[in-house]
Structure formats: C-alpha cells, structure tokens
Amino acid sequence: MTAVLLIEDDDRIRLSLAMALEDEGYQVYAVASAEEGIAEQRRRPADTVLVDLMLPGMDGYECIRRLRRDDDVPIVVVSARDDTHDIVAGLEAGADDYVVKPVAVKELAARLRALRRRARTVATPVPVTSVLTFGDLEIRPEAGEVRLDGEPVAVTRTEFRLLCELADHPGLVLSRQQLLQRVWGYEFGDERVVDVHVGRLRQKIESDTGKPRHLVTVRGLGYKLQL
C-alpha cells in the first residue's frame, strides 16, 4: 500500500484529508508541523509527502528543502494560497506538484497516482551506513557527517575523529591519554589539547555548553559521550 505523509497544521483539514485519503486506499501518516514531518519521514519514510505552506514554526518552503536534502521522495504542496509567486516558490523549493485548497480528493488522488507513475527508483540514497545515535545527535562515520536534530553540523577533522572515538564507546569514560593516543597518535603530549577540542566540539553540538547533555566531563578521569 502506498504510504503518504501529510503535514498540515489545521486540525480539521488534516483529519478530513487523512480520512479521505485513507478511503482512497492510502496509508496516511499525519503530523501538524514541519519539524514533526521531517522527523517522521526520517524514521518511517512515506512514498509521497503532502505539505501545507503556512505552518507554525518552520514554514513549508524550508520543510520542502530539508526533505529534499535527505531524500528524493515526491512532494506535493497543498496550500490555500493560489498566487503565481507562491506556486513558483513552492515548485522551485523542490516540490513536484502544487494544488490549491480546497481540493477535490479525487483530483489529489489522481495527481498522486500520476506522480507515483513518474517517480523513479533512486539509487540507494545511503547504503549500509552505520549511524551512531545519541538522542538527537547522529554520527555517520562513513559519510563523514554529524547531524544534530537532523541538521548537518560542520565539524573539523580532529573534532570528527574525537567524536567518533568517544561514540565508539558509548557511556564509557575515555581518559585524555587514551584520546591523545587514539585521535592524535601522540604517545605523550599536552593533555590540554583534548580539553580545547572538546570545548570547540561542545560549541557545535551542545545547546548549553555549561550543562552538556551528550559530551560530558568526568572530573579527574576524562570525557564520555552519552545519550
């Protein structure tokens, strides 16, 4: 069965549209915000995404761009706004189609079928990649990528290696000595280097560096990475 992700903040519209689509034979995942939608699509990818443009928080255009960044999934904008500028912007952001509310369900279903006919089977987006997850923090060693809450975070090589080393031992304390050896290859050296890099890393992945949630200090022993 075809699964559709519906991102629409208006409760009435969301529910009625979801029910109508279910009657048409779709399995519908419905959420009320762009953030939820992106998370949902990551967790349980649908075959097609329907998205409203006017959403609380992150707007629809940004939502489309983020979905597109991860994925080649067909996206249809379902919006009340019908002027050319919005339509062009929606399509340029990466949507495949744009329909104006209120929309006949039969038409929407026909457009979904047309789109699905056309959708290509993309070459495995990211194959067999191990992802180390620490709550909202994701580390993909092979992809050289760190994501916080789904958003890519730019880290330097040393920071990345440090993070991977810590992530390889979740919840375990690694001493500065151990880190110096494994990340830097130093046998001896100034242990302060580790502190500095941990600090820089925290700036990037912790919202409150004073109270780190993932990359925590164990006084007198070293650092560890936890959920």
Add this chain to the structure above:
Amino acid sequence: MTAVLLIEDDDRIRLSLAMALEDEGYQVYAVASAEEGIAEQRRRPADTVLVDLMLPGMDGYECIRRLRRDDDVPIVVVSARDDTHDIVAGLEAGADDYVVKPVAVKELAARLRALRRRARTVATPVPVTSVLTFGDLEIRPEAGEVRLDGEPVAVTRTEFRLLCELADHPGLVLSRQQLLQRVWGYEFGDERVVDVHVGRLRQKIESDTGKPRHLVTVRGLGYKLQL
C-alpha cells in the same frame, strides 16, 4: 535547450503561449491539432508536451493516450476546463500535470522544470542500463554518459571514472588515497591530482562551484557525491 511541443487549436493562445515560453528559454514546436502533434512528436521528439483538451478531431485524452503509447515523454494538460472530472480524466489518460487556463507563464515554466527534474529520459530504449541518480544528476556507467537536468554533459574519461567511483558509494566519503587507487591505480602519488579533477568536474556539473550541491568536499577527509 529544452524543447516543448505545444498542441493547441486556438491560434491566439497558441501563439502567445509559444512566445511566452520562448521568452522563458524553451524551444517551442507549436501545432494546432492532436494528429499533427502526434506526428510531430514522432518526427522530432520534444522533451515535454503541452496539450489542450478540447481539440478539433481527435480530443486531448485520446491524444495523450497515443503519445503515451509511443513514449514516456512528460505531458502537461493546459485546459480551460477546471472541474475535477476533467482533471482526473486527463491525469488518468497519462498526463503528468494539469493546469487551468489562463495560466501564468511563470507557473507553467516552474511546473515544467519540476516535471523535468522528475522525468526519467527513456527516449532511447537502452536495455537494463543502471542509472545512478543524484537529484538532477544522472550517471549511466554502461552508456558512459552523464546528464544534468536531462542534458548530456561532456566529461573526459578520468572525470567519468572519478564520478562513477564516487557514485558507487552515494553519500559516503572517499579519501584522496582511495580515489587515487581506484581511479588512477596509483599506489602512491600526489593527492592534488584528485583535487584538480574534482575541480574540473565541478565546473561541468555544478552551477555554483563555490557551493557544490552534489560533489562536496569533506574537509580533511575527502570527497563525496550526494543527492
């Protein structure tokens, strides 16, 4: 340049739409009947077909079905009729999109671009050719062909092998060393060669080489190819 075939019997609309599309950078073949359109598409296939529904002689639905029989070309209905029944019928006949006249040219152009992004080019019936797709970038290893937004891109052999090697591991970082070995067969060698070729490749497949969308640098680690 992208060629579109416009099938529309009303002279005024046909001419003005053709001119408007030409202003948008399309090459337009315009004809006034379904029969002419089908013949024209056989003789000189366009990349996309725009078709009116109410045509003298063979109607638009039948026209779409016949075009579809030959060809997987993207088809957009441009019709004055805006009721659900017509829209569904048009899409079910095989159209990819349906816009209601009068339509803003900007919107139409945006829809054409969106469709083109999505459309697979099956014009030449190449059997069992794997196509590696990265958004608007297509790589056909067997055919030795690279396409950007459907348009063939001329790449040299080394560039092509480099691209294939990266495409074989979508989203994964390959170090310069790995690339040197796999593309050049060098065991050792100047890693800057890789940079230079990546640079040349970017000139050809990235619109803004400063901010590459597909062939990205992972500082300190290497390069990767992504959506």
Add this chain to the structure above:
DNA sequence: CACGCTCATGACAATCACGTGACAAACCAC
C-alpha cells in the same frame, strides 16, 4: 572559607587544506 587542582574558554600565530589558473607533456583523431 581558603587552597589546590581541574576544567572551560578566548585569543593568536603557525600551519594546513583546498580551489584554481597556468603550463607543458602526453594522447588522440584525422
């Protein structure tokens, strides 16, 4: 509370990584 120790952080200069243009050798098609 005072002390010693540990850790966080900002500043800074040296270094590094990368992108790019130029160029000559190698290669290729004709």
Add this chain to the structure above:
DNA sequence: GTGGTTTGTCACGTGATTGTCATGAGCGTG
C-alpha cells in the same frame, strides 16, 4: 604530422584548522 583535447604538475592565495598559552571559573577538601 598536425591541431585539438586531456592530463598531471606546480605555485599561489585564501580561509579554515590547530596547538599553545593565559586567564578565570568551578569544584572538592580540609
């Protein structure tokens, strides 16, 4: 051969990255 294309090397500029250091805050203990 000959002219054009492709390829590897080099050098330079730019901006990012790195290790060091100094300073001050934080913590635990007596």
